[in-house]
Amino acid sequence: MKVRYSYLKQQFSNCPSLWKKLKLFVATGDFTLGKELKIFESKFAKLIGTKYAVGVNSGTDALKLSLKAANIKHGDEVITAANTFVATVGAINELGAKIVFVDCDDTFCIDANKIEEKITKNTKAIVPVHFTGYMPNMKKITQIAKKYKLKVIEDACQSILGSYKKKNAGTWGFSGAFSLHPLKNINVWSDGGVITTNDKKTFNKLCLLRNHGLKDRDHMDIFGYNSRLDTIQAVVGNWILPKAKKISDQRIKNASYLDNGLRKIKGITIPERKKNIRIVYHLYIIFASQRDALLKYCIKKRYRG
Numbered sequence: 001m002k003v004r005y006s007y008l009k010q011q012f013s014n015c016p017s018l019w020k021k022l023k024l025f026v027a028t029g030d031f032t033l034g035k036e037l038k039i040f041e042s043k044f045a046k047l048i049g050t051k052y053a054v055g056v057n058s059g060t061d062a063l064k065l066s067l068k069a070a071n072i073k074h075g076d077e078v079i080t081a082a083n084t085f086v087a088t089v090g091a092i093n094e095l096g097a098k099i100v101f102v103d104c105d106d107t108f109c110i111d112a113n114k115i116e117e118k119i120t121k122n123t124k125a126i127v128p129v130h131f132t133g134y135m136p137n138m139k140k141i142t143q144i145a146k147k148y149k150l151k152v153i154e155d156a157c158q159s160i161l162g163s164y165k166k167k168n169a170g171t172w173g174f175s176g177a178f179s180l181h182p183l184k185n186i187n188v189w190s191d192g193g194v195i196t197t198n199d200k201k202t203f204n205k206l207c208l209l210r211n212h213g214l215k216d217r218d219h220m221d222i223f224g225y226n227s228r229l230d231t232i233q234a235v236v237g238n239w240i241l242p243k244a245k246k247i248s249d250q251r252i253k254n255a256s257y258l259d260n261g262l263r264k265i266k267g268i269t270i271p272e273r274k275k276n277i278r279i280v281y282h283l284y285i286i287f288a289s290q291r292d293a294l295l296k297y298c299i300k301k302r303y304r305g
């Protein structure tokens, strides 16, 4: 069997309705912020289940602007997962905060039982990462955060429509950071990101931060960034969002097919599939007793399509 690394080429090879939308959009000249972005943000917030969503230019910036909105400063300590993509850590570093790692468990996510021992008087936030599309024990993490008055910023870049106890990734904390990178589960044609939040004040601050701190054309409230979600990408986003549920359902179905097949092979262990977690499988990972040999074999058999 030939297995592709991604279906990106097929995904957009035949989409006349999107091209039609883009053509109409280009004729409006509404290229920065604007109507399509507003529509995308309200659709995204509705999909995830938060009051607000703010489009930014990447998942990395979704994290960075969240941390900035949470007032994370030089010297503050931010707890995050040791097992993550480098961008999580890069975003914390950008603000001059100290990165404090907590190890993961066999779900690939932060071990919530090991967080409390890392908290000091300088700890200001926890950034749990819903790595591979799995989720850590968010009940416990939000309880710890409440006890120590810490902000929770979810790195939900790999977990659009993932959930813990039926509550979606990106709805648990101060804010949730999503990526729309071409290789993520819900993707656009370039870099893109979204921040979800339920707090109006945070929403307003994030809107300022992504657009140079500009309140309107002539008034600047705070120093900010140039981190708007490209409006062309918002058009692509508006086309793909109605397909989001189907895409994640299909990934879950594919994973279950793989689980059932691979489970029968000696030397392969399937990670626990916890009932109260909806895993959306941005990545599909198994444990192998002869990992290096298996990897070598897979590389030899690789499909170059």
Ligand SMILES: *Cc1c(COP(=O)(O)O)cnc(C)c1O
Pocket: 058, 059, 060, 061, 084, 085, 087, 088, 129, 131, 155, 157, 158, 178, 179, 180, 181, 191, 192, 193
């Ligand atoms: C992809 C990813 C990011 C960064 O997203 P970009 O859109 O590529 O900037 C951050 N954290 C995790 C866990 C990711 O997988």
